[in-house]
Amino acid sequence: MDTSKIVVEATGLTKVYGSKTAVDNISFAVDRGEIFGFLGPNGAGKTTTVLMMLGLTEPSAGRVEVMGLDPRFASIKVKQMVGYLPENVGFYGDLTGRQNLLYVARLNGLTDKVSHDRIDQALDAVGLKDEGDKRAAAYSRGMRQRLGIAELLIREPDIVFLDEPTLGLDPDGINRMISLIQSLSLERNMTVLLSSHQLHQVQRICHRVGIMIKGKLVAVGTIDELAKEKLGVEQDTFTLEEIYMKYFKEA
Amino acid sequence: MVTKKRTMTRRLITFVIICSLMWCLSPHLAAAVITGDKDNRPARAITVAVQYSGMLVPKGDTVRVDLVVNNTGRADETVLLDLPQPPKGWNISFKGANYAVTSVFVPGGKSETLALTAEPDKDTGAGEYTCLIKGRTKDGALTSDTSLTIKVTDQAITSRDITITTSYPELSGPTTTNFEFSLEVSNKSGQDRIFNLSATGPEKWEFSFKPAYEAKQISSLRIKAGSSQAVAVEVKPDKQAKLGTFPVNVEVNSGQSKAEAQVRVIITGTYEIKAGTPSGLLSLSAQPGKPSNLSIYVKNTGSAVQKGVSFVSFKPENWKVEFKPEKIDAIPPNDMKQVEVNITPGDEALVGDYSVAVTAQGEKASSDVELRVTVKASTIWGWVGLLLILVVVLGLALVFRYAGRR
Amino acid sequence: MRGMWVIYRKELADHFSSNRFVILFALITMVSLITTFMVGTSLKKELEGIARPSLVFMMLFTSTGDLFSLAQFIAFFGPLIGLVLGFDAINRERINGTLSKLAAQPIYRDAIINGKFMAGVVTIKIMLLSIVLLISGLGLFTLGVTPGPEEVGRVLIYLVISIFYISFWLGVAILFSIFFRNIATSALAAIALWIFFSFFVTFGASLAANALVPIDQNQGADAERLFAHAQVQKAVSLLSPMKLYSDATSTILDPMRKTTRSLILIGPMERVSMDRFNRPLPLGQSILVVFPYIVFLILITLICFAISYLAFMRQEIRSG
Ligand SMILES: Nc1ncnc2c1ncn2[C@@H]1O[C@H](COP(=O)(O)OP(=O)(O)OP(=O)(O)O)[C@@H](O)[C@H]1O
Ligand SMILES: [Mg+2]
Numbered sequence: 001m002d003t004s005k006i007v008v009e010a011t012g013l014t015k016v017y018g019s020k021t022a023v024d025n026i027s028f029a030v031d032r033g034e035i036f037g038f039l040g041p042n043g044a045g046k047t048t049t050v051l052m053m054l055g056l057t058e059p060s061a062g063r064v065e066v067m068g069l070d071p072r073f074a075s076i077k078v079k080q081m082v083g084y085l086p087e088n089v090g091f092y093g094d095l096t097g098r099q100n101l102l103y104v105a106r107l108n109g110l111t112d113k114v115s116h117d118r119i120d121q122a123l124d125a126v127g128l129k130d131e132g133d134k135r136a137a138a139y140s141r142g143m144r145q146r147l148g149i150a151e152l153l154i155r156e157p158d159i160v161f162l163d164e165p166t167l168g169l170d171p172d173g174i175n176r177m178i179s180l181i182q183s184l185s186l187e188r189n190m191t192v193l194l195s196s197h198q199l200h201q202v203q204r205i206c207h208r209v210g211i212m213i214k215g216k217l218v219a220v221g222t223i224d225e226l227a228k229e230k231l232g233v234e235q236d237t238f239t240l241e242e243i244y245m246k247y248f249k250e251a
Numbered sequence: 252m253v254t255k256k257r258t259m260t261r262r263l264i265t266f267v268i269i270c271s272l273m274w275c276l277s278p279h280l281a282a283a284v285i286t287g288d289k290d291n292r293p294a295r296a297i298t299v300a301v302q303y304s305g306m307l308v309p310k311g312d313t314v315r316v317d318l319v320v321n322n323t324g325r326a327d328e329t330v331l332l333d334l335p336q337p338p339k340g341w342n343i344s345f346k347g348a349n350y351a352v353t354s355v356f357v358p359g360g361k362s363e364t365l366a367l368t369a370e371p372d373k374d375t376g377a378g379e380y381t382c383l384i385k386g387r388t389k390d391g392a393l394t395s396d397t398s399l400t401i402k403v404t405d406q407a408i409t410s411r412d413i414t415i416t417t418s419y420p421e422l423s424g425p426t427t428t429n430f431e432f433s434l435e436v437s438n439k440s441g442q443d444r445i446f447n448l449s450a451t452g453p454e455k456w457e458f459s460f461k462p463a464y465e466a467k468q469i470s471s472l473r474i475k476a477g478s479s480q481a482v483a484v485e486v487k488p489d490k491q492a493k494l495g496t497f498p499v500n501v502e503v504n505s506g507q508s509k510a511e512a513q514v515r516v517i518i519t520g521t522y523e524i525k526a527g528t529p530s531g532l533l534s535l536s537a538q539p540g541k542p543s544n545l546s547i548y549v550k551n552t553g554s555a556v557q558k559g560v561s562f563v564s565f566k567p568e569n570w571k572v573e574f575k576p577e578k579i580d581a582i583p584p585n586d587m588k589q590v591e592v593n594i595t596p597g598d599e600a601l602v603g604d605y606s607v608a609v610t611a612q613g614e615k616a617s618s619d620v621e622l623r624v625t626v627k628a629s630t631i632w633g634w635v636g637l638l639l640i641l642v643v644v645l646g647l648a649l650v651f652r653y654a655g656r657r
Numbered sequence: 658m659r660g661m662w663v664i665y666r667k668e669l670a671d672h673f674s675s676n677r678f679v680i681l682f683a684l685i686t687m688v689s690l691i692t693t694f695m696v697g698t699s700l701k702k703e704l705e706g707i708a709r710p711s712l713v714f715m716m717l718f719t720s721t722g723d724l725f726s727l728a729q730f731i732a733f734f735g736p737l738i739g740l741v742l743g744f745d746a747i748n749r750e751r752i753n754g755t756l757s758k759l760a761a762q763p764i765y766r767d768a769i770i771n772g773k774f775m776a777g778v779v780t781i782k783i784m785l786l787s788i789v790l791l792i793s794g795l796g797l798f799t800l801g802v803t804p805g806p807e808e809v810g811r812v813l814i815y816l817v818i819s820i821f822y823i824s825f826w827l828g829v830a831i832l833f834s835i836f837f838r839n840i841a842t843s844a845l846a847a848i849a850l851w852i853f854f855s856f857f858v859t860f861g862a863s864l865a866a867n868a869l870v871p872i873d874q875n876q877g878a879d880a881e882r883l884f885a886h887a888q889v890q891k892a893v894s895l896l897s898p899m900k901l902y903s904d905a906t907s908t909i910l911d912p913m914r915k916t917t918r919s920l921i922l923i924g925p926m927e928r929v930s931m932d933r934f935n936r937p938l939p940l941g942q943s944i945l946v947v948f949p950y951i952v953f954l955i956l957i958t959l960i961c962f963a964i965s966y967l968a969f970m971r972q973e974i975r976s977g
Contacts, residue, residue: 051974090754094671601916604933607930630945
């Protein structure tokens with residue numbers, strides 16, 4: 001496929017809702033194999049940015065390219081390459097976890113035979129092997145989140161957008177989710193874009209982060225770079241939280 | 252008749268009772284009454300006589316003549332009547348009070364009249380027949396003879412005895428008319444007669460007689476002596492009769508006498524037209540508010556020219572029915588004229604079948620055609636509707652095309 | 658296309674396994690059966706002694722029996738089928754959080770609404786077809802009348818009109834499910850609209866007619882005025898799809914009906930002329946008579962769907 005390093009590139013991306021500018025002229029690029037973290041307070045525009053990258057929301061200005069394609073015009077191709085885990089991912093409560101996965105597999109044009117194998121593997125991978133035949137309505141929040149990851153595993157996309165994957169999980173669940181995300185990148189060579197408030201975990205896995213505040217991307221770079229720039233000292237012990245709060249106060 | 256008979260009988264009975272009373276209960280009084288009248292008549296005397304003792308009748312006629320029995324004596328008599336030598340070929344009978352009688356009671360000084368009827372047999376030929384009539388009292392003491400001579404003649408009674416007169420001897424009309432001639436038949440002979448009626452004319456024509464102002468058909472009628480009666484002759488010509496004058500002879504006869512009259516029927520031709528469609532199909536379809544065309548023909552099936560044929564129609568309100576031409580001046584016999592009928596159903600006409608009757612109205616004849624007009628819904632709206640759906644579907648396709656690819 | 662197909666199949670399966678569908682179907686089937694049975698037995702009584710009763714088959718659908726005819730029942734409660742099938746089509750997905758996930762799959766976004774609409778329409782088709790077949794079967798059983806090709810055609814067209822009619826309500830329900838994020842709200846709105854069209858338009862029609870062409874009750878009115886009154890009433894009441902539908906179907910089902918109008922001015926001569934041949938209309942003519950109605954029903958159905966479609970395509974996908 002595309003041999004260039006950059007898989008997602010946004011230039012001057014803007015989204016205006018009426019009088020409110022949800023995303024304000026942001027530009028960034030994500031390289032292949034990276035885990036990129038979007039950080040920002042509620043209402044910063046993270047979800048909006050992700051939706052624009054998927055072509056589910058039209059940008060008001062600027063453009064975004066996924067593997068060199070504009071999702072507005074090549075939405076199918078983009079959606080084939082991109083897996084998306086929405087914040088508060090939902091499932092059909094009447095169907096079992098397995099049936100939910102099968103439905104997604106069919107929508108992706110997988111034959112039932114292939115999907116059955118993949119569903120087994122994916123359920124195994126996310127630790128839902130025994131829960132696959134339960135109705136999704138009976139799933140806990142953590143199980144739903146993991147079922148969402150299983151869905152991504154089945155689709156085998158090149159890039160995944162995870163919108164707040166750790167939201168509402170207990171510490172143990174967060175850890176499991178973090179390692180799952182890491183495995184996506186390490187074992188399956190997926191490029192991961194995630195948004196989160198869990199600064200501590202983001203710090204653990206993200207190669208690079210972008211900090212969004214009130215629609216503006218105030219900083220992009222590795223955590224070290226940002227620490228150097230904002231904290232101004234070569235600190236051995238710094239937290240992302242410190243950097244983040246600094247940006248937040250400035251804004 | 253009945254009343255008359257009854258009064259006579261009653262009178263007789265009364266008379267007899269009075270007589271008996273006088274005779275039995277008060278002979279003196281009776282004797283006194285009888286003797287009181289100075290009567291110079293004989294004690295007993297009768298005479299029998301026919302009114303006309305010599306008669307001249309045509310052959311076959313029945314003779315009726317009064318027979319008078321006269322009691323000129325003072326005593327009452329019962330007179331027996333006898334025919335000692337009845338003439339050959341005749342049936343002779345006496346009638347009193349409508350009954351055939353053989354004897355008659357005649358009070359003294361009175362007379363009784365009986366009717367003598369002499370009926371000839373069929374083959375009784377001409378000649379002179381004499382009939383002797385004998386009357387005698389019951390005790391045979393008195394007799395009286397008389398004779399009747401009947402002279403039967405061969406020749407008919409002169410035509411002056413019957414006359415037929417008609418005031419309109421000539422009638423004209425088409426073959427479809429029934430010609431009715433009224434005739435006056437007069438019986439100028441001295442007797443009541445039964446007249447047979449007959450008419451002859453062209454073949455296949457029908458004739459019938461009717462009394463004036465009555466519907467029944469008759470073949471003979473009785474006319475009193477010296478009076479006359481009106482008779483109508485109805486002539487039904489053959490439907491195929493040609494134009495022209497046809498004489499019809501009407502004959503009235505009674506025994507030997509007869510009278511003839513000639514009437515003439517002038518056939519002016521039949522007036523008959525027939526309207527129809529060339530195909531025989533009497534239905535057409537039309538759309539509301541849209542004219543629809545049909546040709547009909549009008550054929551003169553009569554034998555005379557039909558003039559001034561115009562057209563009228565029975566149609567629903569708000570409908571228009573037009574004819575082209577509106578009027579045909581004349582159609583010769585056996586000719587056919589074509590007429591275009593333009594039927595425009597009303598704008599609000601419902602779909603379905605309507606009946607429209609068209610009448611070709613000539614001066615002398617008319618003919619109806621009933622047409623079934625099937626009003627059909629306009630397909631234009633159907634097409635418009637389909638077009639509309641098509642437009643919307645196309646629009647939807649465009650929407651799919653431009654909005655759907657995301 | 659593939660996406661639409663998959664969604665269609667899932668939705669269809671959902672409909673057929675959902676409790677509300679089963680309840681609705683059972684209810685409608687029951688009512689149909691009862692109605693038909695009553696109509697059938699009363700018809701049977703009436704038809705005793707008539708050698709070859711024609712048009713009897715259609716009476717199974719149009720005869721009112723003790724309560725209402727089947728056609729009336731469908732006209733009245735058919736919309737409920739459409740509403741029940743569609744009132745939560747989109748907003749339930751949205752609330753579940755499945756909509757954004759679905760939209761992120763490699764399918765066109767319209768596959769979602771197309772698939773849902775199609776599944777609904779097919780469900781309606783299956784439902785109506787089975788009801789009609791059931792009634793026909795029952796009619797054959799109780800009355801022993803076999804429908805001719807003409808009658809079969811009439812029933813088929815009735816079926817098509819009914820499908821469009823109920824599909825219109827399905828479209829309305831789907832539209833509401835797009836506009837209203839709350840399921841209860843969209844259900845209420847849909848039912849409100851149904852009640853409005855079923856009850857209030859008729860009422861409004863007579864109000865409008867009384868206002869525009871008042872008729873004095875006491876002294877009566879001439880024919881022209883009555884006619885104008887009826888026309889206004891008719892025009893207003895035709896705003897209701899129910900009226901549109903019931904007029905169209907009653908004309909299709911009854912070959913003796915020659916117009917969709919309820920009041921017509923007929924002169925005495927016209928009366929005589931019409932009564933002369935009182936034949937039933939051929940099917941083609943019946944169709945042409947009601948064609949504008951059918952077209953209108955199809956159009957509002959298509960337009961309703963188009964609006965739903967556009968609304969859905971332009972709407973934000975994000976959940977919550
Ligand atoms: N359809 C919309 N109409 C108007 N404003 C909107 C709409 N969708 C989002 N916004 C606004 O855009 C801004 C960005 O929203 P977005 O969901 O992208 O934030 P976020 O960073 O994902 O926040 P969170 O952490 O709460 O998920 C918010 O202020 C929100 O109010
Ligand atoms: Mg968000």
